Amino acid sequence: MTGVDDLKGAPAAGPRGEGLDARLVVDRGSFRLDVELAAGPGDVVALLGPNGAGKTTALRALAGLTPLSEGGRLRLDGVPLDRTPPESRPVGVVFQDYLLFPHLSALDNVAFGPRCHGVPKAQARAQAAGWLDRMGLTDHAGARPRRLSGGQAQRVALARALATHPRLLLLDEPLAALDARTRIDVRAQLRRHLADFEAVAVLVTHDPLDAMVLADRLIVIEHGRVVQDGGPSDIARHPRSDYIAQLVGLNLYRGRAEGHTVLLDTGPSITTTENLTGPVFVAFPPGAVTLHRDRPTGSSARNLWECRVSGLETHGDQIRADLSGELSLAADLTTVAAAELGLHTGAPVWATVKATQTHAYPA
Structure with missing residues (x-):
């Protein structure tokens, strides 16, 4: 694939710098965002978190659309950007709804950025x-946004953001507006x-699959704070x-270990x-x-x-049973197994898990 600087006629990008060094502090009423964020050139970082966690606020602070509060800082390639207006920052943004200019063709939408930076029209x-x-869109250069599919519009928006050779690329739920089928193809293209991209990219998403596929590193935010930071x-x-466990599909508990036995904060123990x-x-x-109608011997x-079964729902070709009782947990089983057990809301069951299928690690 052609690299950013290999495009014929494209101006050379700036030198590879130090990347992003930020402490995003934003006070807004009773909500406070306080997130440390550092990334090197070439890194793709995903910000994950539940609604209201502060993901979008963090992205807006990086773009300069939301000012930092006292104690915040933002440096890009060693240059402070705290007081730099948004239009003067070497930052490209792909918005959730793309925000393409409806009266311009795809070609002129992409050319808009370079024109704003003083590049002659031709x-x-x-x-x-x-x-x-x-982006594979040569045949759609003359099309206006209303004539483009969701996937095509997303690629035009990405091209427009990259055309100015930003040192920081921000993507706000870039695949959220796509249907499930298109999303698979566009996700793969976006990954390529x-x-x-040789600078820093920061992706905001609520979709764990988008984050796992697109990012080198995940930063999970809850209530305006980082709760976990690491590789996918x-x-x-x-x-x-609990939020992360639900995202990745695990039952998660906290407790105190003594050898091979963990006494959970909620009461029972796990071996x-x-x-x-x-x-x-x-x-x-x-x-x-594994579920049983009678206590197994x-x-x-x-x-x-x-x-006791507190809820049932279909997950693909399986049934997800939510259980309460001695331990609250989720169990997956086939539709045949669910039928044989006669599962229904309120049904009593015994749940078993082999020790070899658990994983304990320091809190």
Whole structure:
């Protein structure tokens, strides 16, 4: 794939710098955002979190659309941007609804950025044509936004953001407006484009799959604070909050370990294969849970709890059973198994999990 600086007629990007160094502090009424964010050139960072966590506020602060409060800082490639107006920052933004100019063609939408930076019209259009070719949109250069599909509009918005060679690329839920089928294709295309981007990219999303596929690093925000920061595989394997556990599909508990036994804060205990001491998390997938209508005898599972079905819903070709009782947990089973057990809301069940299918790690 053609690199950013290999496009014919494109101006050379600035030198690779120090990347992003920020402390995003924003006070807004009773809400306070306080997030440390550092990333090097070439890094793709995803900000994840529930609604109201502060993700969009963080993105707006990076773009200069929301001013930082006292104690905040923002440096990009070693240059302070705190007092730099948004239009003068080397920042490109892809908005959730793309915000393409409806009266301009795809070509002129992409050329708009270079034109604002003083590039002559003919040269700006030539650069825009190169970006559209890179995005596979040459045949749609003359089309206005209303004639473009969602996936095509997303790529035009990305090309427009990249055409000014930003040192920081911000993507606000870039795939949220796409239908499920288009989303798969565009996600793969976006991953390739981000792999070629030589500066810092920050992605805001509520979709864990988008984050896992597109980002090198995930930063999870809850209530305006960072609760976990790490690589996708590490966060998926070691969630540290209920929100993250739900995102990655794990049952998660906190307790105190004494050898292979973890006494949970909620009361019961879990036997694990890890030998630990002190505060720990214990996690296991819903698929590790086996359900029985009667208390099992002779089972090799070391963990056994008496529960009641509090909810049932379809997850693909499986049934997700939410259980309450000695331990609240989720269990996945086939539709056949659910029918054989006669599961329904309120049904009593016994849940078992083998110690080898649990994972304990320090809290």
